[in-house]
Amino acid sequence: MLDITAISKTFHPGTPNARQALRQLSLHLEDGEFATIVGSNGAGKSTLFGAIAGSFYTDEGRILLDGTDLTFQPEHRRSRVIGRLFQDPMRGTAPHMTIEENLALAYLRASHGSPFRRITAKDRERFRSQLAQLDMGLEDRMHQPVGLLSGGQRQALTLLMATMVPPKLLLLDEHTAALDPATADKVLELTRRIVAEHRITCLMVTHNMAQALSLGNRTLMMAEGSIVLDVSGAEREGLTVNDLLERFRSGAGHALDNDRILLA
Ligand SMILES: Nc1ncnc2c1ncn2[C@@H]1O[C@H](COP(=O)(O)OP(=O)(O)OP(=O)(O)O)[C@@H](O)[C@H]1O
Numbered sequence: 001m002l003d004i005t006a007i008s009k010t011f012h013p014g015t016p017n018a019r020q021a022l023r024q025l026s027l028h029l030e031d032g033e034f035a036t037i038v039g040s041n042g043a044g045k046s047t048l049f050g051a052i053a054g055s056f057y058t059d060e061g062r063i064l065l066d067g068t069d070l071t072f073q074p075e076h077r078r079s080r081v082i083g084r085l086f087q088d089p090m091r092g093t094a095p096h097m098t099i100e101e102n103l104a105l106a107y108l109r110a111s112h113g114s115p116f117r118r119i120t121a122k123d124r125e126r127f128r129s130q131l132a133q134l135d136m137g138l139e140d141r142m143h144q145p146v147g148l149l150s151g152g153q154r155q156a157l158t159l160l161m162a163t164m165v166p167p168k169l170l171l172l173d174e175h176t177a178a179l180d181p182a183t184a185d186k187v188l189e190l191t192r193r194i195v196a197e198h199r200i201t202c203l204m205v206t207h208n209m210a211q212a213l214s215l216g217n218r219t220l221m222m223a224e225g226s227i228v229l230d231v232s233g234a235e236r237e238g239l240t241v242n243d244l245l246e247r248f249r250s251g252a253g254h255a256l257d258n259d260r261i262l263l264a
Contacts, residue, residue, distance in 0.1 A: 034204070082170075085159060
């Protein structure tokens with residue numbers, strides 16, 4: 001489904017602030033795979049997501065999704081087939097528009113409809129039943145502005161918007177890290193359910209090592225712009241968090257230094 005071949009990205013090249021964030025990184029994901037990603041601070045995890053989503057073009061390498069070459073496709077075109085959630089629940093929704101209007105925009109974009117088409121009664125019914133599945137009472141607040149929702153409600157809505165037409169790829173960048181523990185658990189459970197139900201190919205950055213091993217079918221570890229560890233199947237099932245840290249140390253040549261992992 002996703003084929004990344006030897007992508008590199010340097011920010012501010014040729015200046016004293018030059019920083020190589022991705023180094024010849026290659027990654028292949030099968031259809032329906034769900035891989036978690038952990039890594040040190042500044043390892044390039046968010047940059048990898050930016051490269052895939054088209055926030056910038058890479059300096060070299062190729063990115064293919066479901067056989068289509070995205071390498072030089074603009075971000076707005078990729079957003080029809082790639083869903084992305086950020087740590088900040090305020091991103092990804094328009095606060096002054098109602099829940100219904102936000103859902104309509106997401107739906108029309110992903111279903112290749114005209115963004116100016118009217119919302120029909122049938123659309124409204126679909127939105128209502130999808131909102132009800134979040135179990136947060138949002139189906140009765142469809143005419144309220146999204147800005148009135150709590151962080152957790154807003155992140156759940158963003159998740160729904162990103163998946164109501166299942167994307168070819170879902171990128172989750174620590175999307176529960178800014179939520180309180182109970183809400184984070186709820187949004188994570190929703191994520192697990194929606195991804196499994198639609199068999200969405202998914203990459204999820206997390207600083208929670210236990211989650212990195214328990215969610216999905218594969219764990220990737222990044223250091224200095226490269227993937228230094230890639231485990232799946234029986235090998236992954238037998239791993240503990242300590243094993244993972246040890247494997248990272250031998251792959252990267254140094255201990256995993258991520259302040260959020262240490263705090264967790
Ligand atoms: N827009 C940018 N301009 C300049 N440098 C950047 C930019 N974005 C990222 N970087 C640098 O690229 C490197 C990789 O950053 P990135 O945010 O991808 O790391 P990360 O693995 O997501 O880190 P963290 O876990 O701390 O969020 C860092 O050194 C960062 O400072």
